[in-house]
Amino acid sequence: xKIYISPNIQLKYLLTLLINSILVISFTSSESYAGxxxxxxxxxxxxxxxxxxxxxxxxxxxPRGIWRGLDADLCRxxxxxxxxxxxxxKFIPLSAQxxxxxxxxxxxxxxxxxxxxxxxxDAAMGMNFGPVNYYDGQGFIVHKDLKVKSALxxxxxxxxxxxxxxxxxxxxxxxxxxxxxxxxVVIESTDELTQAFFAGRCDCYTADASALAAARARVKFxxxxxILPEIISKEPLAPAVRHGDDQWLDIVSWxxxxxxxxxxxxxxxxxxxxxxxxxxxxxQRLLGVKGNFGEILGLDNKxxxxxxxxxxNYGESFERNLxxxxxxxxxxxxxxxxxxxxxLYAPPLx
Amino acid sequence: MTESENKNDLKPPITEVGxxxxxxxxxxxxxxSGLLTFACLYLIWKIGFPALQWAVLDSHWSGTADDCRGAxxxxxxxxxxxxxxxxxxFYPYEEQWRPxxxxxxxxxxxxxxxxPIRWSxxxxxxxxxxxxxxxxxxxxxxxxLSRIDNNVWGGxxxxxxxxxxxITLAYPLGILLALGRQSRMPAIKMLCVAYIExxxxxxxxxxxxxxxxxxxxxxxxxxxxxxxxxxxxxxxLFAAAYIAEVVRGGLQAxxxxxxxxxxxxxxxDVHRTRLIILPQALKIVIPPTVSxxxxxxxxxxxxxxxxxxxxxxxxxxxxxNPDWLGFSTEAYVxxxxxxxxxxxxxxxxxxxxxxxxxxxxxxxx
Numbered sequence: 148x149k150i151y152i153s154p155n156i157q158l159k160y161l162l163t164l165l166i167n168s169i170l171v172i173s174f175t176s177s178e179s180y181a182g183x184x185x186x187x188x189x190x191x192x193x194x195x196x197x198x199x200x201x202x203x204x205x206x207x208x209x210p211r212g213i214w215r216g217l218d219a220d221l222c223r224x225x226x227x228x229x230x231x232x233x234x235x236x237k238f239i240p241l242s243a244q245x246x247x248x249x250x251x252x253x254x255x256x257x258x259x260x261x262x263x264x265x266x267x268x269d270a271a272m273g274m275n276f277g278p279v280n281y282y283d284g285q286g287f288i289v290h291k292d293l294k295v296k297s298a299l300x301x302x303x304x305x306x307x308x309x310x311x312x313x314x315x316x317x318x319x320x321x322x323x324x325x326x327x328x329x330x331x332v333v334i335e336s337t338d339e340l341t342q343a344f345f346a347g348r349c350d351c352y353t354a355d356a357s358a359l360a361a362a363r364a365r366v367k368f369x370x371x372x373x374i375l376p377e378i379i380s381k382e383p384l385a386p387a388v389r390h391g392d393d394q395w396l397d398i399v400s401w402x403x404x405x406x407x408x409x410x411x412x413x414x415x416x417x418x419x420x421x422x423x424x425x426x427x428x429x430x431q432r433l434l435g436v437k438g439n440f441g442e443i444l445g446l447d448n449k450x451x452x453x454x455x456x457x458x459x460n461y462g463e464s465f466e467r468n469l470x471x472x473x474x475x476x477x478x479x480x481x482x483x484x485x486x487x488x489x490x491l492y493a494p495p496l497x
Numbered sequence: 498m499t500e501s502e503n504k505n506d507l508k509p510p511i512t513e514v515g516x517x518x519x520x521x522x523x524x525x526x527x528x529x530s531g532l533l534t535f536a537c538l539y540l541i542w543k544i545g546f547p548a549l550q551w552a553v554l555d556s557h558w559s560g561t562a563d564d565c566r567g568a569x570x571x572x573x574x575x576x577x578x579x580x581x582x583x584x585x586x587f588y589p590y591e592e593q594w595r596p597x598x599x600x601x602x603x604x605x606x607x608x609x610x611x612x613p614i615r616w617s618x619x620x621x622x623x624x625x626x627x628x629x630x631x632x633x634x635x636x637x638x639x640x641x642l643s644r645i646d647n648n649v650w651g652g653x654x655x656x657x658x659x660x661x662x663x664i665t666l667a668y669p670l671g672i673l674l675a676l677g678r679q680s681r682m683p684a685i686k687m688l689c690v691a692y693i694e695x696x697x698x699x700x701x702x703x704x705x706x707x708x709x710x711x712x713x714x715x716x717x718x719x720x721x722x723x724x725x726x727x728x729x730x731x732x733x734l735f736a737a738a739y740i741a742e743v744v745r746g747g748l749q750a751x752x753x754x755x756x757x758x759x760x761x762x763x764x765x766d767v768h769r770t771r772l773i774i775l776p777q778a779l780k781i782v783i784p785p786t787v788s789x790x791x792x793x794x795x796x797x798x799x800x801x802x803x804x805x806x807x808x809x810x811x812x813x814x815x816x817x818n819p820d821w822l823g824f825s826t827e828a829y830v831x832x833x834x835x836x837x838x839x840x841x842x843x844x845x846x847x848x849x850x851x852x853x854x855x856x857x858x859x860x861x862x
Contacts, residue, residue: 200804200814201813203818210578240806248713248714
């Protein structure tokens with residue numbers, strides 16, 4: 148004869164089993180995070196990089212599921228610097244709310260998610276920012292028929308803007324500061340917002356300049372629209388790392404700078420091998436011909452050579468993702484090396 | 498004699514039988530329904546025809562986005578170019594036969610186990626084997642398949658995974674909770690009631706959010722389960738609470754006499770529950786249970802807020818591609834069709850299952 152346990156005891160047993168199994172799964176399923184970030188990345192064999200879930204030109208999946216964009220390229224560059232291979236990176240798409248937690252909880256090694264540097268984020272949220280990888284700012288787009296040449300002529304205009312963002316606050320500040328009035332048309336979804344603008348519901352649409360370019364790229368006659376020269380806010384976008392690992396911050400920073408320096412010295416993917424013979428000491432130091440700068444960072448001495456060889460310099464990445472050959476057609480503007488009129492001013496590598 | 502009588506019978510007027518009769522009776526029974534019929538016909542003409550024109554007559558099936566922009570109809574070549582990302586997400590392009598195979602195996606298995614006649618212990622083991630095979634094929638790392646981590650799983654694959662695993666685990670858990678709520682032991686009862694009410698008191702989105710944003714802050718670094726597992730657990734816990742309440746409804750609908758009769762023939766508590774009460778209770782609650790399954794499938798689209806790429810999110814992601822901006826209608830129609838296919842078949846199947854399992858009601862075994 149079988150002995151039956153009462154259902155309540157069985158239930159208790161099952162519940163305990165369930166709770167235990169959840170705990171066991173949670174303890175075994177993730178990799179352990181060992182001390183310094185660089186060592187963790189090396190022993191893991193790949194970099195974990197937090198990116199946007201889909202922002203054209205910065206981080207976005209193409210139809211084959213491959214990440215494209217300026218941010219995605221920077222992730223790859225850090226992977227090249229640390230592991231020597233641009234494919235050794237795991238992209239972790241993060242929502243705006245998730246991004247800082249993901250960094251703090253070591254779910255990602257570095258956050259390259261078009262994040263604006265602000266004092267609060269830098270000081271209070273336990274993160275450090277690397278150098279700025281893209282200078283964005285809020286701008287305006289109008290139809291050419293409006294014959295507006297400057298944002299100062301927008302007094303009394305109806306303006307499409309997305310609600311509850313810094314964009315909306317910046318807009319209000321700007322118009323109040325200039326003593327002008329405007330009528331806002333507020334729509335939550337970006338897709339609907341841009342459609343409303345192109346359907347003629349507002350005179351003007353305001354957002355970050357890169358987003359304006361993306362919106363313009365979608366219409367049938369992009370040349371009918373004109374992005375005004377005024378940029379009314381500062382949005383310096385930079386990679387971020389956790390507090391407390393200075394070596395890792397150095398690596399991320401110098402990866403950004405190496406790509407900018409390569410452009411400054413006219414080193415690109417095509418000519419890099421001939422550049423190895425260059426007599427310019429700056430080039431020699433960057434490419435690891437002279438000195439041991441890679442080793443000082445804890446990397447291979449050919450780190451910068453590998454980055455440019457595999458991904459190109461900053462300008463090449465920019466043109467590939469944002470520039471004139473893409474649908475976004477963004478001009479370099481501030482995002483040009485200092486010697487050519489921009490404000491990308493990488494410190495000397497020596 | 499009877500034949501000649503039949504010959505002389507007057508046939509009913511042609512407007513009373515056949516399709517004309519049907520139309521007259523059902524569409525123009527009185528002046529009000531006649532009016533409604535005309536109103537509907539007008540609406541069909543006004544909405545249905547342009548929709549047909551857009552979706553079929555004027556549509557573009559090949560070519561680039563620029564070809565499409567010139568045309569007035571739907572741009573199905575958008576779907577043709579992007580369907581693999583929409584269905585499989587970031588799964589490596591060359592390896593996408595693997596999730597496709599898994600979905601095929603899964604759907605095939607569903608067909609095999611459609612008929613309750615085939616339900617047996619063997620089929621259950623078959624399902625266990627299928628789950629293991631699917632896990633191996635998806636993850637790889639065995640039998641020459643390359644290892645593919647679950648952070649690149651996406652699209653339809655992810656939606657089905659979250660829904661199927663969610664439902665499979667939540668159903669037994671929900672039944673246990675429902676039984677627990679009926680328990681005579683106060684501690685267990687309290688626990689179950691507290692759990693059910695707590696979970697039902699918060700929206701799924703907040704559970705997902707806590708699992709994805711807050712949990713990692715409480716746990717030590719490196720001990721955090723991955724994002725997919727966190728979302729999966731949240732979905733299971735959520736669905737279980739709702740299933741528990743549905744099952745409780747079924748349990749309460751069983752007449753007291755059934756309990757007494759089971760006791761009278763000497764069944765133990767376990768046997769009574771397993772053989773008498775649960776089979777009847779679960780059958781009664783098939784329709785609301787399937788509603789919960791359907792809403793679980795649809796709720797998986799909420800994982801978008803924790804940046805998992807489910808079916809809806811991959812479709813949205815293709816929309817932000819500058820090459821294909823502005824084809825949102827096509828993308829959403831495509832995704833809606835897929836959701837509809839799964840939800841509608843679930844609903845139809847539940848109706849069928851109900852009639853098969855209730856010979857006393859319809860007799861259509």
